[in-house]
Every structure is written in structure tokens, then in C-alpha cells.
Amino acid sequence: MPEQMVAARASETANGGAQQVDVTVVGAGFAGLYLLHRLRKAGFTAVALDSAGDVGGTWYWNRYPGARCDIQTIDYSYTFDPELERAWTWSEKYATQPEILRYLGFVADRYDLRRDIRFGTKVTAATWDEAADRWLLTTDNGAPVSCRHYIMATGCLSTPKPPEIDGVKDFKGEIYFTGRWPHEEVKLAGKRVAVIGTGSSGIQAIPLIAEQAAHLTVFQRTASFALPAQNGPAPADRLALLEQDRAAYREQARWSLAGVPWPQQMDVSWQLSDAERRERFEKAWAAGDLVYILTQLWADQGVDVDGNTLICELIREKVRGIVKDPETAAALSPHDHPFGSKRPCLDTNYYATYNRDNVTLVNLRQEPIKAITATGIETDKRTFEFDVIVFATGFDAMTGAVTAVHPITGRGGKSLSDIWANGPQTYLGLTIAGLPNLFMITGPGSPSVLSNMAPSIEQHVDWVVDRLIAMREQGFTTVEATDTAQAGWARHMADCATVTLHRLANTWYTGANVPGKPQGVMPYTGGVGPYRSICNEIVSQDMLGFRLTGPDVAEQCNDGEIVRLQPDVRLVLNMLADMKLPPLESFGAQGARDFLNEFNAARPAGRPVGEVGSGTLLGADGPLPYRLYRPATPGPHPIVVYFHGGGWVLGDELSDDPFCRDMCRRTGMIFASVGYRHAPEHRFPAAAEDGYAAARWIAEHAAELGGKPGPVLVAGWSAGGNIAAVTCQLARERGGPEIAGQLLVCPVTDCTFDRPSYTDNATGYFLTRSLMYWFWDLYSSPADRTDPRVSPLRGKLAGLPPAFVVTCEFDPLRDEGVAYAEALASAGVPVEQLQARGHFHASFTMVDVVITGVSGRVKMAHALRRFAGLAQETEGEAGIRTAAPQEINAAAS
Numbered sequence: 001m002p003e004q005m006v007a008a009r010a011s012e013t014a015n016g017g018a019q020q021v022d023v024t025v026v027g028a029g030f031a032g033l034y035l036l037h038r039l040r041k042a043g044f045t046a047v048a049l050d051s052a053g054d055v056g057g058t059w060y061w062n063r064y065p066g067a068r069c070d071i072q073t074i075d076y077s078y079t080f081d082p083e084l085e086r087a088w089t090w091s092e093k094y095a096t097q098p099e100i101l102r103y104l105g106f107v108a109d110r111y112d113l114r115r116d117i118r119f120g121t122k123v124t125a126a127t128w129d130e131a132a133d134r135w136l137l138t139t140d141n142g143a144p145v146s147c148r149h150y151i152m153a154t155g156c157l158s159t160p161k162p163p164e165i166d167g168v169k170d171f172k173g174e175i176y177f178t179g180r181w182p183h184e185e186v187k188l189a190g191k192r193v194a195v196i197g198t199g200s201s202g203i204q205a206i207p208l209i210a211e212q213a214a215h216l217t218v219f220q221r222t223a224s225f226a227l228p229a230q231n232g233p234a235p236a237d238r239l240a241l242l243e244q245d246r247a248a249y250r251e252q253a254r255w256s257l258a259g260v261p262w263p264q265q266m267d268v269s270w271q272l273s274d275a276e277r278r279e280r281f282e283k284a285w286a287a288g289d290l291v292y293i294l295t296q297l298w299a300d301q302g303v304d305v306d307g308n309t310l311i312c313e314l315i316r317e318k319v320r321g322i323v324k325d326p327e328t329a330a331a332l333s334p335h336d337h338p339f340g341s342k343r344p345c346l347d348t349n350y351y352a353t354y355n356r357d358n359v360t361l362v363n364l365r366q367e368p369i370k371a372i373t374a375t376g377i378e379t380d381k382r383t384f385e386f387d388v389i390v391f392a393t394g395f396d397a398m399t400g401a402v403t404a405v406h407p408i409t410g411r412g413g414k415s416l417s418d419i420w421a422n423g424p425q426t427y428l429g430l431t432i433a434g435l436p437n438l439f440m441i442t443g444p445g446s447p448s449v450l451s452n453m454a455p456s457i458e459q460h461v462d463w464v465v466d467r468l469i470a471m472r473e474q475g476f477t478t479v480e481a482t483d484t485a486q487a488g489w490a491r492h493m494a495d496c497a498t499v500t501l502h503r504l505a506n507t508w509y510t511g512a513n514v515p516g517k518p519q520g521v522m523p524y525t526g527g528v529g530p531y532r533s534i535c536n537e538i539v540s541q542d543m544l545g546f547r548l549t550g551p552d553v554a555e556q557c558n559d560g561e562i563v564r565l566q567p568d569v570r571l572v573l574n575m576l577a578d579m580k581l582p583p584l585e586s587f588g589a590q591g592a593r594d595f596l597n598e599f600n601a602a603r604p605a606g607r608p609v610g611e612v613g614s615g616t617l618l619g620a621d622g623p624l625p626y627r628l629y630r631p632a633t634p635g636p637h638p639i640v641v642y643f644h645g646g647g648w649v650l651g652d653e654l655s656d657d658p659f660c661r662d663m664c665r666r667t668g669m670i671f672a673s674v675g676y677r678h679a680p681e682h683r684f685p686a687a688a689e690d691g692y693a694a695a696r697w698i699a700e701h702a703a704e705l706g707g708k709p710g711p712v713l714v715a716g717w718s719a720g721g722n723i724a725a726v727t728c729q730l731a732r733e734r735g736g737p738e739i740a741g742q743l744l745v746c747p748v749t750d751c752t753f754d755r756p757s758y759t760d761n762a763t764g765y766f767l768t769r770s771l772m773y774w775f776w777d778l779y780s781s782p783a784d785r786t787d788p789r790v791s792p793l794r795g796k797l798a799g800l801p802p803a804f805v806v807t808c809e810f811d812p813l814r815d816e817g818v819a820y821a822e823a824l825a826s827a828g829v830p831v832e833q834l835q836a837r838g839h840f841h842a843s844f845t846m847v848d849v850v851i852t853g854v855s856g857r858v859k860m861a862h863a864l865r866r867f868a869g870l871a872q873e874t875e876g877e878a879g880i881r882t883a884a885p886q887e888i889n890a891a892a893s
């Protein structure tokens, strides 16, 4: 039964004045309908405006042949009402547009929503009235609306973009846009049809148009990756999972990365054999599920070019296997963007359609369209005649529907077009500084199009309506994002995008499909679950980043940035916090070592290098183990003597294995990781003396190790950074070995604990102040601590080898690292610093976990190569592929 409606109806003022409501909702699609329902239940008066003739939003307009959803329909549904879920059963795995439209009509009827929707009504302008704290919206049909809150539920893909081809108006035949398909039947039988565009819409429509048309010519500018939908009934396994525990299934979706409950994939591509990778790929191909293939093959598929390329090649192999003409197959195979960086498509018989005699593919990369003429299309090589042209050319995505209301004028007469002159600026994709009481549902800056829209919409609607309820209870009448919060969100968005491969493609995600549109990754790439937790955190921190005002209450503004950590660092720290581990120091030295070994066993395996060997060298007081990482390139290579982290107490020559492998690959140098002696069994100066002895032994045995005779380099992380720094000082004092450069990553350099980073980052960032105290106590007595062999900052610094010093913002050791770099510089040592924003102590050694650490390691590798006098390589440094810009060039330009 429909739920009881509790809200009063909106009131219309007499004499054609503005309609007065608490909230105006623009759009009556998935988002608008749920908003209306929740607002009413919460007792707000509300009206929805939509230019369409009925409910449905995108599903009202996109009626082209073959239009379907491409998220499984059991997931692409409302979940807010279990009774609604029980009342509706989808007929297919991927429902057709008519069925989805019927569903939305069913929802509108069930909650009696249509009575508060003004169809055929477009908002033409919106103005914030500062005196009244209300929005005034003018419309193209009927009374303007005055409202306290203005919510744009206008969809991300609802404003078709113009074709941007000369001569469209000259064409005498029929013209259709997939995004504005007529309601009446379009007859294509016996006609010569052109389709321009091969994104999701084109790819769904092309096979069905080909079945009807006399001849179909497809004009393709950029080839998309498409996967067979394998449509049919909902897969039994997914359905069983849902039905077994509906609430748990939905909850898992809400906290997942893409809004569909699939687990986080942990295996990395290089851990799997070719056969295992192929098996996973074939399973995904057979499953016909975009979210599955985008997330479940291997952990590095979406964040690493190499891991991604493996999938691209497997898909291209499929295309070659289906399409008989090799030239057509080659043209249909994308080579200019990583898989997933441009929206992949789901198809039914798409590639096979090109085997039909009545279908021709025109590759616009080889013969661009010159113009549309009265009778057809002219490329720079040929002239084609058509009866029908179908534009499947896409949308002014994410911002188009928002900026279509023009002008939107906010506080102080500032307009949205000014605020967004350089691209969309938002806080959370929900609000915009300068435009109080305006909300967007799934706006730019939210997970939106990178997620299953249904749970994302529900999360946004719930968050907004819950805020409106709280404001009403507290007496606030306005809410507005602060500039600080918005700028912080932009930084966080950019940090998240750096992790992904989206930045390597020109797509509608980045605004590249619309000439002149400012470019940048518009959706939030950090994932649905993390985004939800951020929204919740904002509320628990007294609406961090919002200013709230009301006539009878004091202004509230807890200003600040919600995420200052790098996104992956935040995930790691949250995960560690969830584990509620006792402090490491409480395990005792052996217990902490055992724990570390267990912890390391669960991390992704390090990447392959040319060769890994081990051996024994002579330390200060006997033999020490070492591990050698040799690049795949022909030697001899310069040698880097590496000292692991662990507070002089923990770790061994294996414990920084992924870091050594990564740096070996990036530098093209041998990394020799030394197993120096540990405290408390061997206290100061055992580790320092071992470090020095190891560097000397390795330099003397360089040739035997396959290394280049001559100077060595030293590097280390944390206490290992300390040992590396000390080794340089001892080598200078004791007449060798010659050291060409030092890389110090988050080094311990001094024995005082009064620098601000020790207080600011005392807890909560993995390496705690108390753990550092413990390390110091186990390694050295207070009397020894000022010795430069443990506090190198107190040593003589002139004449030391050039240094690259890395410090992390959220690390107790930050300030002593900075102090060391500054002191080196003052002493005339060539020094470069990397002060890593948003990073923590382990950011750079958690290789393939903290992906944002990559750019830092690239810089470290460059520094080491420079120290060693090697040429810099931009690509393929001993096997590492950075982006190959020529391959990912402007797809749309």
C-alpha cells in the first residue's frame, strides 16, 4: 500500500504570484521522484518541475531502439522501501527503457507523486533573494516559484550536445537524436541510415537499426570498448545473493566502490599467470557485467597502465575473433584510452553487426566528416547519401543540465557561470559556495556517473533531506559551503583522480567531448563507500565546511577541509583503525616482529625485477644477510645500498621488498637491502656501524655483485634513512667508501621530540609518538642520543654527498626530516626536498597499496639516477611504463 502522505500541499498565491513552497525540485527522474517522496514525508511543501511530459527523466527521453540500463536491474532500483522492492519484479537482467519507464511510473503512482509535479515546465532563471533568504525561480510555463531550498535533480546526462558538424540544417532527410528520440514509431525499414557516434547509445542502437535499415553506415570517431550484455533473466547467483539477505546486500552496495556489491579485488596482475588472467577474463566476458569486469579481474586494472593494458589486449582479441574483416576489426579496437577510463559499453551483437552485408563502418580518424549536405554526409574522401541520420553524439555531461538554467544568481549577485568559468567547483558535488540553499543530486564532484546511480541518488537525497530536517530543528534557514571547504574538495578530487587512469583519456567524464568546455575529471573517483563516509563525517563534525544561519540563532561555521589525507592513505588508516590493534610497542620486540611479518605477508606481492638474490656480507661485528634486486636490463648497474625501516628494532632485508623492487625497476639500478643488527639485542651503535660496514663491503665487492665499480649510493626509510644519513657521515670521516648520493625517506635525524610534527601527528597516523619513544629507548640510552651516529642532524654536514630528502605531512618525523634537509643545504650540500602533502610515514613503502605514492617514487628514482650520472628516462625505466602520451592523445579534439 502507498504510504500515508503527511505534508501539506504547496500553496499558490493568488493573482498569478509566485508559487510558495519550502523546496523546489527540478527533475522528475529517479532522483526527483525520491526527493519528492522524502520531502513530503518530512513535512516540507515541495513542487517538482520537469520539462518532460511525464516522469522518467533520462528514461523519458532516451527511447532509441535498444535503450536499456547497463547496471543489472536488480541493482538499478530504489531500495528505500522494502515493500516497494517486494512489489516490483524485473523481467530481465538489463531492463529495456519501456520497462524502466513503467517502473518509475509505478513508483510515482504508488506514492502519489504526480500531483506535485509540474510537467512541461522548464526553469529559465534562478535568483537568490538575500533579504528573504529564498530562491525565486522563473519558468517557461506558469507561475514562478519562491522556495527556501532549490534542489537540482536534473541528471548527469540529460542535455544532448549539439552535433558540431556543419550543414546539419541543410539535410533534407530525417534527423534523430538518441537522447531525444520521438515518442511515435520511427520507421527505418528500407531506408539508408547513418549513425554518428559509437558510445553507449550508438552501440545499443546500431544492431537494431541494422536489422531494419536497407543499409546502415556507422561513423566512428573513437572506438569504445564494448562487452556482450549476455542479457536474459537476472543471473541466479546474484538473485540468490539478494534474496538471501536483501538488507545486507543493499548495505554492502552502499559501502562498495561502485554501488554494486562486489568485493575489493586483492590479486595483482603480475601475481597471476597468463592462463589465470585469461580464465578470469573469460569468466567476466561470459558474465556480461560492466561493474564486474571493471573491478574484479585484478587489483591494478584501474590504477596501473600495465595492468590495464592486459585487459585491453584481451578485449581487442575478442573483437578480432568476432569481426571478419580485419580492417574493420582494427578500426573497432580502441588503442587511445585505457579500459574503463572512457565509459565502456554493454552490447548485444554489436561487433557481429559489422559482419552484415548491409553495414559499413567509416573510420573518421582516417576520413573526417567535412559537412552534412542536403542528401547525406561528406567526408574528406567520399560522399554518402542517406534518408536518415541518427546522432548518437552524446551529452553536455554533468554540468549541462545545471548551467542550462541561466542565469543562476547567488549571493552578492554572483552567477554560477562566473563560479564555474574554469570548470565545476563544488563541495561534495552537492553544493556550491556562493549559492546558499542550492543542492545538486549527483552533481559534478560526486561519484554519480562512476557509480550505480540508484544508491548514489538515494544517498544524496537522504543526506540533503536529513540536513533540511536538522536545520529546521535547529532554526537555521540557510546553509552554504565555504570557499575553504570547496577548495579542499577540489584538491581531494584531484588527488583521487591521480590514482585512476581517467586522467589519461579525453572523454565526457573530463568535458573533452564538448568543444571549449573546461577540462578536468568531473565525477568523484574515490568510490561510493568512501564518499558516503565522508558525507557522514561532515555531519559528525558539526557540518564541517558549511556556514549555517537563521533569524533567531547564532551563525554556525565549522570551517575546514574534510579530507587532507591522500585518498588511499585515508583508506589504509581507516582500515587500520577498524582493526583496533593494540599499540605495536605493547607486543614486545619479538611480538612486534612477528606481527610485522604477518602484516607484510598480506600485502601485494612486489613486482618482478630481473633477478632477486641473497647472500652474506661482512658487517661491523660479523656476517649480515643481504638481498639483492637486479634490474632486467643488461649490467653492470650502479648499486644502491638500502637500509630498511623499523625503528632499529623491527624488519629485515626482506621487509621493504616491494619498495626495493619498485625502486630497482624505476632506477634501473641494483638495490642491495642490508639485514643490519637490531635492538634491543644489539643496541647503539650496532645498526649504524653495520650500515657503514655494509656500504663499504658492497662498494668493495661491486663487481662481484654485478654492479658498476666506483661510488655506491645509499638509501633508507625511517630508521633506515637514519642509517643511510649516518653512513654518509662516517664514509666522509673514515675515508670511504665513495658515496654518490643519498636518498632519505622519512628519516629519523634527531633525538628531540619537541618539533610540532611530533605533537600534530602524535597518534592516528600509524607511526605514533609513543612507538618512536619505544624505539629510541630500545636502541639507545639517553647519554648516547646526541651522538651523530644516531642523531645525524647534530653531525658535521659539509662535504656530504648530494641528498634527496622525503618527508610526509602526517608523520611525527616530518619536521626533523625537513630540518635535516635545510641543515644540509646550509652546509652547502646539494639537496632536494619532497614534502609529500597528505601522506603518512609508510606512504612510499606501501607500494601498490598507496598508489598516490607513485609520483614520489618517480622523483626519488630520478634523483638517484642523477646522482649516479645516468640519463633520465621518461618511459620504460627498466620496465616501468608511465603514461605514453602519444597513445592517449586527444580522442575528441
Ligand code: N01
Pocket (backbone or CB within 6 Å): 067, 068, 069, 070, 071, 157, 163, 164, 165, 178, 196, 197, 198, 199, 200, 201, 202, 203, 204, 219, 220, 221, 222, 343, 364, 392, 393, 394, 395, 449, 508, 513, 891, 892
Ligand atoms: O554518448 P557518448 P552516449 N563527430 O558521449 C561521438 C550513458 N548511457 O549517448 O568519443 C563524430 O558516450 C563520440 O566520439 P568521441 C552512459 O553513461 C547509458 O553514447 O567524442 N562523432 C562518441 O563516439 C554513456 O557513457 C546507457 O570521439 C562524434 C559518441 O559520439 C553516456 O550515457 C545507454 C561527434 C558519443 O558517445 C553517454 O552515451 C546510453 C562529432 N561531432 C547511454 N560528437 C545505458 O545503457 C560526438 N561524437 C544505461
